[in-house]
Each structure stands twice: as structure tokens, then as C-alpha cells.
Amino acid sequence: MNIFVSEFKRRAAEKTADLRHRQFIRSALRGYEAARDKRKGAFQSWESARQAAAETKWDAINHLGTHLESLVSKLETRGTKVHWASSGAQARDIITQILRDKNARSIIKSKAMTSEEIHLNEALEHAGFKVVESDLGEFIVQLRHEAPYHIVFPSMHLTRGEIRELFQRELGDAPSDNPEDLTMVVRRVMRQKFIQADVGFTGANFAIAETGMISIAENEGNSRLTSALPKTMITLIGIEKVLPRFADLALFLPMLATAGAGQMMTCYNTMYSGPRQPGEPDGPEEWHVVLLDNRRTELLADPEQRDALHCIRCGACLNVCPVFRNVGGSTYGTTYSGPVGSVITPHLRGLQDWKHLSNASSLCGACTEACPVKIDLHHHLLQNRRNASASKPAFFERLAYTIFGMVANDPKFWWLAKKLAWLAQPFQNLAKGTAVDPAKAWTKTRDLPPMPRETFKDWWRNRT
Amino acid sequence: MVEILERLGHRVECPEEIACCGQPPFNSGYWDEARAIAAPVLEKLKAAEAIVIGSGSCGAMVKTFYPELFAGTRYEDLAKQISSRTWEYSAFLVNKLGETDLGAKFPHKVTFHDGCHGLRELGIKSAPRALLGNVGGLELVEMKEDICCGFGGTFAAKFPMISTAMGEVKCANAAETGAEYIVSGDSSCLMHIQGLLSRQGKAMKTIHLAEVLNQR
Numbered sequence: 288m289n290i291f292v293s294e295f296k297r298r299a300a301e302k303t304a305d306l307r308h309r310q311f312i313r314s315a316l317r318g319y320e321a322a323r324d325k326r327k328g329a330f331q332s333w334e335s336a337r338q339a340a341a342e343t344k345w346d347a348i349n350h351l352g353t354h355l356e357s358l359v360s361k362l363e364t365r366g367t368k369v370h371w372a373s374s375g376a377q378a379r380d381i382i383t384q385i386l387r388d389k390n391a392r393s394i395i396k397s398k399a400m401t402s403e404e405i406h407l408n409e410a411l412e413h414a415g416f417k418v419v420e421s422d423l424g425e426f427i428v429q430l431r432h433e434a435p436y437h438i439v440f441p442s443m444h445l446t447r448g449e450i451r452e453l454f455q456r457e458l459g460d461a462p463s464d465n466p467e468d469l470t471m472v473v474r475r476v477m478r479q480k481f482i483q484a485d486v487g488f489t490g491a492n493f494a495i496a497e498t499g500m501i502s503i504a505e506n507e508g509n510s511r512l513t514s515a516l517p518k519t520m521i522t523l524i525g526i527e528k529v530l531p532r533f534a535d536l537a538l539f540l541p542m543l544a545t546a547g548a549g550q551m552m553t554c555y556n557t558m559y560s561g562p563r564q565p566g567e568p569d570g571p572e573e574w575h576v577v578l579l580d581n582r583r584t585e586l587l588a589d590p591e592q593r594d595a596l597h598c599i600r601c602g603a604c605l606n607v608c609p610v611f612r613n614v615g616g617s618t619y620g621t622t623y624s625g626p627v628g629s630v631i632t633p634h635l636r637g638l639q640d641w642k643h644l645s646n647a648s649s650l651c652g653a654c655t656e657a658c659p660v661k662i663d664l665h666h667h668l669l670q671n672r673r674n675a676s677a678s679k680p681a682f683f684e685r686l687a688y689t690i691f692g693m694v695a696n697d698p699k700f701w702w703l704a705k706k707l708a709w710l711a712q713p714f715q716n717l718a719k720g721t722a723v724d725p726a727k728a729w730t731k732t733r734d735l736p737p738m739p740r741e742t743f744k745d746w747w748r749n750r751t
Numbered sequence: 752m753v754e755i756l757e758r759l760g761h762r763v764e765c766p767e768e769i770a771c772c773g774q775p776p777f778n779s780g781y782w783d784e785a786r787a788i789a790a791p792v793l794e795k796l797k798a799a800e801a802i803v804i805g806s807g808s809c810g811a812m813v814k815t816f817y818p819e820l821f822a823g824t825r826y827e828d829l830a831k832q833i834s835s836r837t838w839e840y841s842a843f844l845v846n847k848l849g850e851t852d853l854g855a856k857f858p859h860k861v862t863f864h865d866g867c868h869g870l871r872e873l874g875i876k877s878a879p880r881a882l883l884g885n886v887g888g889l890e891l892v893e894m895k896e897d898i899c900c901g902f903g904g905t906f907a908a909k910f911p912m913i914s915t916a917m918g919e920v921k922c923a924n925a926a927e928t929g930a931e932y933i934v935s936g937d938s939s940c941l942m943h944i945q946g947l948l949s950r951q952g953k954a955m956k957t958i959h960l961a962e963v964l965n966q967r
Contacts, residue, residue, distance in 0.1 A: 303916040313920070317896070360826030424902040470848035611900045613916040647910050649903025650778065650918065652871035669778065695770040695788050718883070728908040732915040733946030747753075747765050 291620060292643040301646070308444070312615050315443055316606045322549025323603070325626050329541075329551060333564075340542055341661035344597035347496075347529050351587060351596075354496035354529045354576070361499020362576055366563030370577045375405035382488075382521055383409065383414050385575050389519050391416065397510035398422035398501070399490025400438055400600055401523045401579055404622045404635075419480045421509035423473055423661035430457045436616035438623060439547045439602035444615060477509070484564040487513035487571065491524040492599070493539060497532045499561045500751060501576070504543055504553040511557055520562070520571035525579050527596040537600065546659035547601035588633045592667050595630050597660040605655035610647060620645065626654035630667040638675050645671035709738040752805045752840055752961040755853055757819055768853035770936040774812040777820060778904050787818060793817070793829050801847065804835040805961055807869020807937050808904075810839035815872045826881030839869055841936055841960060845878035851885050856964045861958075862930040863922070864944065866937030867899050879960055886963060892928040918947045925955060933957045 293557040302308060327333040347354055365671050372378035372539045386394065396402065408429070419428040424441035429433065430453055435441030447464035454461035460472050489510055500582055501522055503510045505617070514520050530539060535556075546549040563570035587593055605611045605625030616624045621632045621644070629644035645668040654664040676685070694700040712735075718724040720731045729735065742748075754762050765958070774787035792813075796802050804810040814837040821830035844850045861951060869875040883891050900917065901917025921944060925933050935941050941957040948955055 296912075299910065300912045307915065392800070450763045503843035585933040609901065609917045609920070610913055611912055613920070629893065646779075646906065646912060649899050649901055649906050649914070651867035652899075653867075653899065656871060669780075672778070672780030673782055674780070677782070680781070684779065684780055685784065688781045689787075691771075691775065692773075692784055692787045694774075696768075696791055698768050698770075701770045709786070728911045729946070731911060732950060733918075733943065735946065736942055744765075744767055748767070 288340050289640060291640050295618060295643055295647070298620070299614045302614045302618050305642075308615060309613055311446075312444065313612045315440075316612055319547070319549050319606045323545055323547075323606075324549075325523065326545045326549050326551055331501045333547070334543060334628060336538060337659055337661055340538055340659055341594075342534050343530065343538070344381050345594070347531055348527065348587065348593060349533075349563070350594045351526065351529065354531055355526060357496040358494050358499055358529060359578075361496075362561065364399060365383055365499065365564065367499075367561050367574045367576055370575060371580075372577055373580045375579075375581050378405050378523060378577055378581070379407060380408040381412065381452050381577055382523070383450070386411070386414075386416055387488060387520070387682070389486060389573075391519070393417040393480070393484050394486045394488055395480055395484035395517065396420050396425075396488040397505065397513040398425050399488070399523055400435075400622060401490050401525050402488070403435060404525075404581065405523075405579070407523070419477075419484070421477055421480070421507075421513055422505070423470065423507060423509075426473060426477070427453065430454075434617070435620070437602060437605055438600050438625075439605075444617070447568050481516045482701070483513045484513075484517045486519045486521060487517040488521045488523070489513055489526055491522055493536060493706070494529045495531075495536070495558075496529050496562065500533065500558045502536055502540070503557050503559070504540055504555075505557075506550075506554045508555050511555055513557065514570055514571060514724040516558070517738050518571055519573045519575070521575045521577065523577045523579060525581070525583060527583055527598070543601050546599075546657070546697075582635050586631065589634075591670055591730060592634070594662050595627070595634070595664075597662050598627050598631070599660060600627075601659060603657040603659060607649060607657045608651070609653065609655045615660055626664045626668070630662075630664055630671065633675070638671065639679055640722070642671060642675035645669075645675070665687070705738070705742060709740070712738050752803070752965075755844075755961065755965055756803065758853075759848065759850060764799065766786075769795055772809045772812045773820075774809065774816075775904055777812065777816060782820060786824070786826075789820060790819060790826055790870055793821075793826055793833055797829065799836065801843065802833065803840055803843045804837065805840045805936070805959070806939065807839050807866040807873055807875060808939055810837065810867055811868035811872035812837075813837045828868055838840050839873055839875055839878075839936065841878040841882055842873065842875050845881050850921070851869070851881045853964050854887075855881070855885075855964045855966050856887035856936070857963050859890060859931045860890045860929060861932040861934045861963070862894055862925050862928040862934050864893050864925070864935040864937075864940055866899060866940045875936070879934075882960065882964060883934065886966075889963070892930055894924040894928055896924060898924070900940045900944055902940050904939070907942065907943060914943070915947070918943055920953075922947055922955075931955065932963075934960055934963055936960045 330336045362369055370381045372381055411418050420426045427442040436444045451461045451464040454472050462468050491501045492504045541552055543552055544553045562574040604627050608625050611625045619628055621628050633641040648668050650665050652665045694704050756763050769792055773785040777785035814834050817830040818834050821827050899923040901914040907914040945957040
């Protein structure tokens with residue numbers, strides 16, 4: 288068992304045993320689900336909107352090359368410097384180099400999962416830069432030296448009391464655990480950081496090929512400050528974030544906000560089309576856009592699972608996933624958790640190391656039903672399982688299925704197996720759930736049904 | 752199931768050689784091993800006018816996944832034909848035969864668990880409810896959410912802690928309804944749920960939809 292699997296199982300056992308955590312996460316995520324269902328009513332037809340969004344993303348991804356060329360040429364026309372990074376390491380190098388060229392010391396960041404994906408903060412801190420996350424949830428997990436718990440709600444696993452304790456310890460201030468008070472503490476700290484920062488760093492929700500714009504949806508206004516105050520702005524985007532037309536945002540912005548957070552729209556929606564132009568009063572003097580591949584093109588080359596690139600990182604599949612609701616986000620050990628994380632992590636970080644995430648699913652399909660861009664998530668988990676077994680079969684598992692097939696295909700063997708199970712049952716009952724019980728994975732927490740003396744097939748044979 | 756279909760005037764065959772549809776190896780990614788089990792199943796079902804399966808999960812395997820499993824093999828056409836003639840039991844009664852009242856009596860308060868394969872792969876939601884609605888004395892109380900019970904085949908043994916946690920949520924949802932029985936169209940979900948209920952010493956029982964419909 289590789290370390291990723293054993294760690295996943297260890298954390299899953301720990302989190303599922305923590306009833307308070309389970310209750311807390313479940314009720315929070317059910318809250319988002321309920322809010323989403325309420326907001327869906329604002330769409331004339333949510334199902335038609337999903338279909339339209341899926342078709343737009345098919346166009347975007349199937350003609351990714353053309354759309355990217357258009358995006359880049361429009362961005363460059365207005366003076367944006369565009370960089371291509373084929374790997375995380377290359378993106379980190381590009382960003383570090385820009386910071387060195389600018390003699391920067393301090394960087395203010397707004398929320399970007401792509402930066403988590405390439406472990407940017409660690410790299411920048413290692414290179415001697417001071418990095419501050421400005422999104423409230425991200426700021427909290429940064430203070431705790433943790434990865435975000437959920438792709439949209441990074442610190443949802445913490446109570447107000449825990450956050451207050453953290454602020455008292457790390458910031459020396461937190462008069463109460465009232466959300467307004469906690470926010471004011473952060474605001475005071477954060478305004479200073481914004482003013483001091485040499486460079487602002489953002490992610491992006493969408494990139495518009497037609498107009499050469501980056502769209503950022505947020506609720507705190509921190510992304511706007513990140514782009515408005517420092518002289519230099521850097522934006523890191525996964526290449527799959529492209530949408531063909533500006534008008535597509537009319538669907539995707541409300542869809543993103545509704546599907547994940549149950550909001551009609553996020554509070555702040557900004558479109559960036561370039562650095563400060565002559566005569567403009569504000570905006571960064573220099574804007575660098577880094578386009579990140581990091582194995583996305585390998586996923587693009589897989590016709591079966593290409594639609595996983597449709598993902599708009601709304602978090603809807605995490606919110607409804609019964610596995611996520613019970614094990615929580617940190618159990619996954621990945622940047623992208625939940626169903627979409629289980630689908631794409633094996634592609635981004637290696638199938639054999641991360642295939643267990645595709646196995647850790649009951650394949651219930653709640654994710655596929657929730658996905659606003661109709662990614663066939665739970666079937667992709669099945670395909671990952673097939674690809675993993677085909678490229679590196681587990682010896683005993685394959686042997687077990689071969690023997691199972693021989694028994695299932697031969698009525699005499701099948702009859703014998705049933706009789707043996709019937710005979711073995713009293714002994715199995717004695718060992719139930721203990722270390723010597725061969726069925727202990729089941730019987731530790733569950734009883735087995737009693738083997739009937741007369742099976743259905745006995746009954747069938749006897750009546751005819 | 753057999754008795755109900757016969758009472759409705761149909762001739763029921765049950766090929767004794769069929770033991771399994773091949774879903775366990777299929778879901779674990781061992782498609783060659785799954786085909787070795789599924790191909791003889793296709794041969795045995797060839798002559799049937801309609802194939803009725805008393806499980807949304809096995810039903811989805813035959814109806815939805817066989818065509819995918821056999822794509823590009825010599826069984827492809829047969830798999831598609833069999834798929835088009837395959838029905839989950841409640842959907843067969845309601846949508847194919849148009850029967851919703853089978854004259855059953857089951858004077859108990861029950862809740863219904865939708866197996867995920869039946870619900871999301873086959874889109875079965877209203878058929879079992881239409882059938883239960885006509886059972887004399889039966890009171891159906893819905894659970895507050897459509898959520899997986901956590902069985903998931905080999906998942907239950909590979910990740911027992913997650914499977915058990917999911918099952919506990921299901922049992923709590925069911926208990927909230929105050930029902931005496933959890934009814935479902937899927938024996939495998941029921942085996943998992945009953946296993947948890949028995950271990951925890953709960954009085955609530957599980958029963959398959961077909962057994963409810965056959966109570967007179």
C-alpha cells in the first residue's frame with residue numbers, strides 16, 4: 288500500500304470517528320445545498336442552463352487552441368505580458384523571476400486554487416518573499432499552515448471560537464467570536480498589507496477568448512484591492528478556464544455562484560482587460576498573465592474524460608458528496624478534493640498513486656447530478672478504476688475475480704460455495720468482527736445476513 | 752416477484768445457471784474478468800421477451816453498463832438488444848405493464864430508500880412510490896434527503912469506515928421518519944442497512960419492495 292493510500296485511510300478513519308466534525312460539515316454543506324435549490328428557482332430552467340453551459344464548455348475545450356490564441360493576442364494588444372507554463376515548476380520559476388525583476392519583497396494574494404496546485408506559497412516563501420493571503424478563509428488557513436479544506440470555503444471546518452483563538456494567538460487581537468468583530472480584526476491587519484504589498488497576485492474564474500479579458504468572481508472585494516493597489520499584478524490561470532464569448536459570462540457567473548454557494552451572484556464581479564492604459568486613473572502599471580498547463584493537455588488528449596476540463600471549480604460536487612460529507616476535505620490530501628478531485632488528481636499527479644480516490648466512492652452519482660457543466664463524474668471514477676487495473680492489475684484482486692468468475696459460471700461450484708458458506712456461518716459468527724474473521728472489513732460494524740437453509744434457487748427448483 | 756408476475760398472467764423463467772451479473776469485477780476495474788461472467792449471462796437471456804431484475808443495481812449493470820462493457824466485442828449487438836429489453840422490477844410493473852395496484856396489504860409505517868443505481872442510472876423514482884401508494888394500510892413517510900446508504904459494492908469492504916459512516920447517516924434519516932420498515936428495490940443496500948441496524952440493536956427492519964407487494 289503506498290503512502291498516499293495509507294494516509295488517506297488513516298485520516299478517513301480519524302474523521303469518520305469524529306462525530307462532531309461529521310455533524311458540523313454535514314449541516315454546513317446541507318445548508319449550501321438548500322440555498323442552491325432555492326436559488327435555482329431564479330433560472331427559467333436550471334436543466335436547460337446546465338445543458339447550455341455544458342455545450343459552451345464543449346466548444347471551449349474542443350477548440351481550446353484557437354480560443355487560447357485569441358485570448359493571448361487580445362491580452363497582448365492591450366499591453367499584458369503573457370507567459371506559458373507547461374508545468375507547476377515552470378510556473379513557479381516564471382512568477383519568482385517576475386518578483387525578482389520587480390525587486391519585490393511582499394506579495395498580496397487573492398484566492399487561487401491554481402496557486403495551491405503548484406504549491407506557490409511554499410516556493411515563494413522559500414525564495415525569501417513575504418506572502419499574504421487576502422481572502423478571509425485563505426488567510427485563516429494560511430495562519431494555521433494548512434491547505435484549504437474546500438475549494439470554495441477554505442476554512443469551513445473551523446468554528447468561530449477556533450478562529451477567535453487563532454487570531455488571539457497569531458494577531459494578538461479578537462474581542463469576541465462575533466463574525467463582525469473577527470472580520471474587523473482581519474480588515475485592520477489586511478488594509479496595511481494591501482498598502483505595503485509590491486505585487487498583487489490573483490487567480491481567475493474565467494478567461495474570455497473573444498475580448499481578451501479575465502473574470503474574477505468574489506465576495507469580499509479583496510481581489511479588487513489586490514489588483515488595484517500594487518503596481519504589478521500577476522494572474523495565474525489554468526488553460527481550461529477559457530470561455531469563447533463575453534456573453535457566456537451572463538450564464539456562467541450566476542451559475543458559478545448558484546451551484547456552489549447558493550448565491551444569485553457573487554458580491555463582486557470584475558473583468559480585467561489589461562494594465563493601466565494611458566489616461567486611466569487606476570489599475571496596475573504592469574500585468575502578467577501566466578497560463579498553466581500542468582498536465583491539462585494530457586487530459587485533453589483523453590476523449591473519454593476530456594469533459595473533466597469543463598470544471599468551473601464551483602464546489603457543487605463536494606457539497607453533495609456523501610463521502611466528502613463524512614471524511615471532510617483534508618482527508619483527501621489533494622488540492623482538488625471531493626468527486627472532481629478524485630477524477631482529476633490521478634490525471635494531474637499519477638494514476639497509480641491516486642487511484643484509491645476513485646475507489647473510495649460508492650458511485651452514487653450525486654456529484655454528476657449536481658455538476659452545473661454536466662461532467663460525467665462518477666462514470667469517470669469507474670474509468671479511472673478500469674485504467675488503473677488494466678495498466679497495473681493487483682495480483683490477488685485479479686485472482687479473486689478470476690476464481691469468482693469460475694464459481695459464478697458453474698452451477699455445481701456455485702451450489703458448493705453456498706453450502707460451504709452455510710456450513711461456515713456458525714464459525715464465522717464466533718469470530719465475528721475480530722482479527723481472525725476473514726470478513727472483518729464488513730463485520731466490524733455490520734452483521735451479515737443469515738444464510739437461508741432454502742435459497743431462492745432451491746425454492747425455484749422445488750416448485751417446478 | 753415471481754408470484755406477482757405469474758398472478759398477472761406472465762410466464763416466468765429463471766435460468767438457474769445465472770449466479771451474478773459481473774458487477775463486482777466491473778466496478779473494481781477488472782473488465783476482462785467481468786466479461787467472462789457477463790457473456791454467459793447474455794447467452795442465457797437471449798430468448799427472453801423481457802428481462803426483469805429485482806435490483807436497481809444489477810438492473811443498471813445489465814441495462815446501462817453491459818453495452819459499454821461489450822463495446823467493440825462480438826457481444827456488442829446482443830448487449831444492446833438485451834439492454835433494451837431489460838427492466839428494473841418496479842419500472843416493469845408500472846411503466847411496461849401499467850400495473851400499480853397489486854392488491855397487497857401491509858399495515859405498517861414505512862420509508863423508501865432509493866438505491867443510487869436505480870435512481871440515477873435508471874431514473875426510477877416514481878414507480879416504487881406508485882406501487883406502495885396502493886398497498887392497503889401502508890403509510891409511506893419520505894426521508895428528508897436522497898442520499899446514498901454507503902454500500903457501494905466492494906467499496907463497503909475497501910473503505911469500511913466511510914461506508915459505515917454513510918450508512919449511519921442513512922439509518923438516522925430513516926429513524927427520523929418513525930417508520931417500522933425501510934423498503935427498497937435493492938437487496939444489497941438493504942443488506943448493508945440491515946447489517947448496521949442489527950449490530951446496533953435497532954428495532955427497525957428492512958424489506959424488499961417485492962416482498963411488500965406480495966403481502967396479502
